[in-house]
Amino acid sequence: MDIKNILNNINLEELRISEWGYTELSLPINYNKFSEWVTKGHHLPLNYLADHRMDLRADLKNFYPEFESALVFLFSYNEARKILDNHYKSKHSNGLKIASYTIGFDGEDYHLVLKEALNNIGNTLKSNDSQLEFKLSLDIHPVLERDLAMRAGLGWQGKNSMFISRKSGSFFIIGSLLFNKKLSSEVKLLDTDHCGQCTRCIDACPTEAISVDTRTIVAKDCISTYTIEEFVDPKVPSEKMDLSSGFIFGCDICQDVCPWNKRLDRAQEEKKLVVSTKQAKIINFFLSPSPLEVTEAIKSMSNNSFKVFFDKTSFLRSGKRGI
Numbered sequence: 554m555d556i557k558n559i560l561n562n563i564n565l566e567e568l569r570i571s572e573w574g575y576t577e578l579s580l581p582i583n584y585n586k587f588s589e590w591v592t593k594g595h596h597l598p599l600n601y602l603a604d605h606r607m608d609l610r611a612d613l614k615n616f617y618p619e620f621e622s623a624l625v626f627l628f629s630y631n632e633a634r635k636i637l638d639n640h641y642k643s644k645h646s647n648g649l650k651i652a653s654y655t656i657g658f659d660g661e662d663y664h665l666v667l668k669e670a671l672n673n674i675g676n677t678l679k680s681n682d683s684q685l686e687f688k689l690s691l692d693i694h695p696v697l698e699r700d701l702a703m704r705a706g707l708g709w710q711g712k713n714s715m716f717i718s719r720k721s722g723s724f725f726i727i728g729s730l731l732f733n734k735k736l737s738s739e740v741k742l743l744d745t746d747h748c749g750q751c752t753r754c755i756d757a758c759p760t761e762a763i764s765v766d767t768r769t770i771v772a773k774d775c776i777s778t779y780t781i782e783e784f785v786d787p788k789v790p791s792e793k794m795d796l797s798s799g800f801i802f803g804c805d806i807c808q809d810v811c812p813w814n815k816r817l818d819r820a821q822e823e824k825k826l827v828v829s830t831k832q833a834k835i836i837n838f839f840l841s842p843s844p845l846e847v848t849e850a851i852k853s854m855s856n857n858s859f860k861v862f863f864d865k866t867s868f869l870r871s872g873k874r875g876i
């Protein structure tokens with residue numbers, strides 16, 4: 554079965570897939586970088602990276618013993634980032650900011666939307682080969698996904714630790730299908746580093762979370778950690794919050810300044826951006842009323858009405874208390 558032909562018959566643009574690649578390599582190229590990072594404690598407070606799931610990440614076969622090959626997809630949300638940027642520059646902005654992936658998939662949690670997209674692609678491939686089995690990898694699975702995307706020849710690991718593609722920048726989610734058989738598909742060459750002498754992300758990170766020599770970040774210092782992940786534990790490092798430049802959920806600063814994303818902006822200037830109803834609901838809730846009105850609105854919700862209002866969105870992750 555020729556994968557390119559089959560994928561050509563799927564509307565990849567509609568699924569927001571900007572690129573895809575193929576690999577048969579089950580071993581990460583840089584697992585040692587990951588284990589050194591954990592040994593230094595730079596993963597803290599994200600303990601799930603250091604338990605038994607650390608070893609699972611050492612080889613795709615630990616997670617999926619039948620593994621023979623993988624298709625890796627880049628699901629772009631670059632348009633959403635432009636929509637938010639336009640809002641921040643407008644007179645309606647209240648100065649607060651949210652990670653652009655939150656509205657990138659029509660305001661829905663990408664785990665839900667992309668799981669369905671990946672399952673549909675997997676089932677389409679399966680319908681051409683009844684022996685084919687597959688398993689998904691999408692963020693929460695014990696897979697070094699940036700390394701997997703690198704093995705599929707889609708780009709390189711930037712100094713901000715983001716996986717970057719020359720064509721798609723870095724505003725995308727990586728989602729993969731792991732297969733029990735090799736597929737007939739082109740294998741791209743590994744990409745090389747295209748950061749060069751640039752240090753814009755390092756200079757721009759307000760909390761100095763980036764460790765430039767290892768191309769990793771110190772998780773506890775990253776705004777993304779303590780605005781999305783940390784609220785189970787009430788010991789929020791609040792002094793860092795003062796440096797968050799308005800970000801209240803996630804952080805895009807080290808990507809916003811990256812020239813590989815900036816050049817996509819210029820390409821997009823021609824495009825007419827349409828803000829959907831679900832995207833507008835999130836923007837109007839968080840990013841237009843005064844910050845005090847936003848907190849009052851959240852406080853006035855019962856836990857249940859919070860769940861109903863934010864149903865299927867990324868904001869359910871940190872819950873009412875976290876927000």
Ligand code: B12
Binds near residue numbers: 694697
């Ligand atoms: C834990 C985690 C976080 C943590 C830690 C992030 C980090 N940089 O490690 C926190 C909560 C801070 C976080 C934040 C964000 N995250 Co996150 N996160 C993850 C998760 C679950 C694991 C990442 C991990 O293992 N980190 C440990 C480090 C050491 O591993 P690594 O990032 O793969 O790094 C490799 C490099 O460091 C490399 N390496 C080290 N040194 C060198 C040197 C050279 C020369 C080379 C080539 C390579 C290299 O080796 C490592 C192993 O291969 C992945 C999903 C997954 N299952 O992989 C998503 C993931 C990385 N996150 C993602 C996103 C979108 C984000 C945010 C943008 C969300 C936001 N807007 O707030 C931010 C970005 C912050 C940033 N600058 O990284 C995307 C990234 C997509 C992309 N283009 O890279 C992922 C892949 C989820 C997905 N499926 O798309 N995240």
Ligand code: SF4
Binds near residue numbers: 757758
């Ligand atoms: S996401 Fe924000 S806080 Fe985290 S490394 Fe990038 S700029 Fe720094």
Ligand code: SF4
Binds near residue numbers: 714747748751753
């Ligand atoms: S801002 Fe510069 S150094 Fe940082 S990831 Fe982008 S190209 Fe690399």
